[in-house]
Amino acid sequence: MRFFYTTLFLFIVFSCSNTSTKKSKLIDFVPEKTSLIIKTSNLESLKNSLHNSDFLQKLSKTTSYENLEKKLEGLSLLKPKNDLLICFSEDNNDSLQYTIITKHHNLLFKIDSLKNYTEESLIYKNKTITKSTLNNNTFYSTLIDSTFFASSSKTIIDDVFNNKNIDSDLEKIYTTTSNDKTTSIIIKPNNPFIKSFFINDSLNINSFTNYIAVDIDINQDDILINGITKASDSTETLINIFKGTIPQENLTQNITPSNSDGFMSFTFDDYKTFKTNLSKFTQKDSITNTMSLFDNIIEVGVIYEDKNKAVILNSLDVIATKDALLSEQNNIDTYRQIDIYSFSKPDVFANSFSPLISFKNANKYCVLDHFFVFAESTEILQNIIANYQNKTTLNERSYFKDIKQQLTDASSLITVVNPSNLKDVLEKNGLNAIGKLDKYNASAIQFIYDTNFAHVNGIIKKSKIKAILNSVSEELNIKLEHEILNTPQFVTNHITKQKEIVVQDITNNLYLISNTGKILWKKQLQGPVLGTINQIDIYKNGRLQLAFATPNRVYVLDRNGNDVSPFPAKFNDNITQPLSVFDYDKNKNYRLLVTQGKYTLMYDVNAKLVKGFTFKSANNTIICQPKHFRIGSKDFISFKTQNKLYILNRTGKARVTPKTSNTYSKEPIFLYQNKFTTTTDKGDLITIDTKGNTAIQNLNLSENHSIETTSKTLVTLSENKLTIKNKSVELDYGNYSKPRIFYLNDKIYVTVTDLQTQKTYLYDSQAKLLSNFPVYGNSIIDMDNVDKDKNLEFITKGDANSILLYQIN
Incomplete structure (x- = not known):
């Protein structure tokens, strides 16, 4: 429940005629005496953002927060799919009451296997109300048409059936809020929480304005606020002193x-x-x-x-x-x-x-x-x-x-405060015993008057020490609810052209995370993702989708995490290799190759089998992901079993037949110096040209080895010996990940991670370790330029449930 009360206080530091009509929007159901509304379009994203926010975690330790957190415990039962409103009000006894409003769906209210939970149905006057109790906290809920309405007060539940009035001013200001930010807050004066967001004690919210509506973007090290404030055209609100200026x-x-x-x-x-x-x-x-x-x-x-x-x-x-x-x-x-x-x-x-x-x-x-x-x-x-x-x-x-x-x-009006005054403002609003805020050197809120309303901008930002040249700085430490299952990787945001992070946890939830640490969405998958995730432009309009396989599904997801029809495609037999995506002529006529044991199935983007692909079965289980290579004007599809290497054309017919047979390792097949390259189970390097001529080279690799290549660079790892372009470096003995090569800014970078000591190494093409490496890391890394600056970044697993984003300065 932590996220509810934390969001409530986000705005502290910065800080009507009625018509009778049919209720159809969530805002129409807001109780009359509501003084603060929290809106979110993605509750899971909000929860994770609050959990990762350094500033909000400090607020969560206050007594006021903890008390309300306990009161709101039952709200963790909700799994909304759309917008959700959290409304706060005081009853006639000045007791705090809350109300939850969202659209109903069958899985909204999950109570299966829940301990210390009881419920009973109250039926009277043709109304059905559910009384729920969780750990001695009681709340009431009902359905009105397709709207789920819950409250800590039975009186508020009764009133919603009778009240047909809609606050038109509230409705208008509600329409100014966005669905693209972490959350939105609408606040009225005389609320029980926020008294002031100014240093000056003579300035309080009751006399400052009427409605304030702001969108709040929560990142790990900053909170950004944008919105408007509106007061009636009178002399009773301070914001109107700027009218006409x-x-x-x-x-x-x-x-x-x-x-x-x-x-x-x-x-x-x-x-x-x-x-x-x-x-x-x-x-x-x-x-x-x-x-x-x-x-x-x-x-x-x-x-x-x-x-x-x-x-x-x-x-x-x-x-x-x-x-x-x-x-x-x-x-x-x-x-x-x-x-x-x-x-x-x-x-x-x-x-x-x-x-x-x-x-x-x-x-x-x-x-x-x-x-x-x-x-x-x-x-x-x-x-x-x-x-x-x-x-x-x-x-x-x-x-x-x-x-x-x-x-x-x-x-028109701006205030900027240092950590000491920021703490004073928070304590003025009842948030005592806050942790140290010494890294929040400057926080600000400003109001820009415009006709009969004012724009609002605010920021709370954790200050960073200026990076030293060639240093490696930890930019983000993103924590998830559950342990991480696979290696985090970068994907491209087709709107900003910057990079975002995709990762899966052990409950098979897939996350898309911005490069500022904001969790954009979370999606439950049928199983673990196999290999890396591809990006395709299925509609050929510049918008990118995520394409990948789990053991029994092939998924294509859009930017918002929604399934792209007709996917996901379901399979009875297990998929045994990562999904291979081929774009032969770079014209976005994608082919999706699914591997099941020794069988291969070629699909188009309509999830239909490609009839022209005739290859059906290998001689045994395929042990590596099939790959597509282009040499000159010819296409090659290559994969291998333990004792046979296949090189096919587009239709699945043999294009190249190796002239010798070998027992192969599970290492991938690469195109190195225009030759199909892999290794034997004994560690020998095998290269095959387009005529089937085979060469075997003894590189003195052990059976426990890994290789990675570009078209011109060969990297091998054997036990603790890393070799880059024939230059070797002896690593400390450990448990190393497979090496990876990155070609960025016209430079070659090679990385390995010691999973035993949690150390990540980064070398240049001359096998020279880069300055300030190794750094802490718990998986292989992905590396790219994720934002608009010139510095490279890389991601890796940190602790069991965290992702680390580093920047190379």
Whole structure:
């Protein structure tokens, strides 16, 4: 249940007319007093994302979280296929109640073999309600048409049958949420959870806005927030003070010392319009005798440093703003050739900008270019001056530059906090006893006013130490619920052209994971995947599918993990080798070759047998995956049994017949130097040319050996001796995986992993170990450039249930 309460607090740090109509959408069933809604389109993906999020795992240790986690225990029984809403509300006794809404299907509610679970049916007034109890926690559920509705409150269940009103404002803002992100949250004021997402205690969510709807993308080291906030057209919500103004570029970070606790900045293009709006909100007259100080100001900022604060005015006309301060030029100090003056109106900012600013002790100021800085102490002014002159402000820090990429340059209101203030905001909302947040150097939320609503952007990001040249850095450690079954591999995202990760666990669930660690989907398969997964373009439109075999199925899955008709194809007899995919002429007329013992079956993409392929049976069990090779204009299909090697043409007829017979190893067949190449069971290298001439070479390999080749590079591993292009290296004695060759960026890379000591080695074509290897790894690796930078990455198994993504810098 951990994911429910964790998601609930994602937004903390950042942070109506009714019509009677027929209910058809999930949002139509939301209880009237709901103050917070969590929406997810993929519950399994959400659960795994939360489990892998470093930041959210810290939140999960709080008492408030644990209490609600226990209350929501019964929700683990749900297996939704579509959108699911989790609604929170308080009843008349101020007790927290939850409601779950999703579309019903036959496998939604699984209680088979469940311990400590009881249920009974309550039938009255032509209604049927199920009362369920799991470990002493009781909840109620019912079906309304095709919608499953469950709640911790029986009263809420009763009300859903009677309430025919739909909140049109809620429905409108609900439509702005996306199905492509990990989750979405809709929050209303006066909710029992989130009180504020600002440092300033005078700013609270109840008076800030009405509805907030955000999409949240959860990755291992960051949480990205995008959405909107909408308030009624009135003077009762703070967000509307920006109505009629145009957001300006926020520059407070350019003067904020990097050792500060953070800052807040708000902007406007016309101070008079802004002041009029603010006066209506506060319901007090503006201070006319100080108006001239702000006439040419387009940004007001507050810098936080422990309990001290500094107010920043960003002026469009420095001379005019200085003129407004002519009576305030009593020099009291000079620091680094910057004059510091006394200021006789220390409460002017609180009086003019409350509740955005509550600071009343700004009795000193200085001028730095177009910034006018007001503070209580000389020390904070000196710190600001020194950092500004030394170019050690927040804007110069790499961690701020990282989060700035997620934010817009111009915003109506923005706040940026350091780890200490981030923790304070969380504790303000009841999340006490949080672990260390020291690596979250900068977190931010901003609001960009636009007509009658505001855009919302936010980010919480774990800062990374800048990679050293030639270093190997661990970028992701992705944990699954169950142990990993096979070797993780990269596949191509045809939309972004970047790489994603596909892997299977021991319960035969197949996962697609983004290169940022987000689990995109999980699919239950009939059995373990045989070999590696192929990608094909079955519709010839640039969209790629995953094609592979399990012992009794051939699957073709689309980008979202859905079966592509007419697949999966079912087989009564076991499939004994990985699925072979051939594209003879590179025109996407794919052929899928299925191996069953000594038999081969050739299919097209309609799962129909190809009648022109005449080969039916080998002389014995086929011991390696069939492969397709092209030499000149001719195609060759090759595979072998223990004592016979087959080289066929497209139709399955013999194209090349080896002139000698041998007893073969189970090593694959390769095309090396335009010759069919493999090994005998004794470790001799066998090469066969297109005329059937056979050559045997003694490479002094043991019976326990492995080979891998490209067209020009031969790699062998015999016991602990690795040979690359006739250059050998002695490895420590161990249990080594098969070697793999990668040709990337015009370079050859060779890798092996010692499964006994969990060490992964990477060599160049000259058998030289790359710097900073070996690294920790528990399987053979897959290697590629997974994103848009120039660095190569590789994946491997880590612990039993984890995947490690490394970057070679």
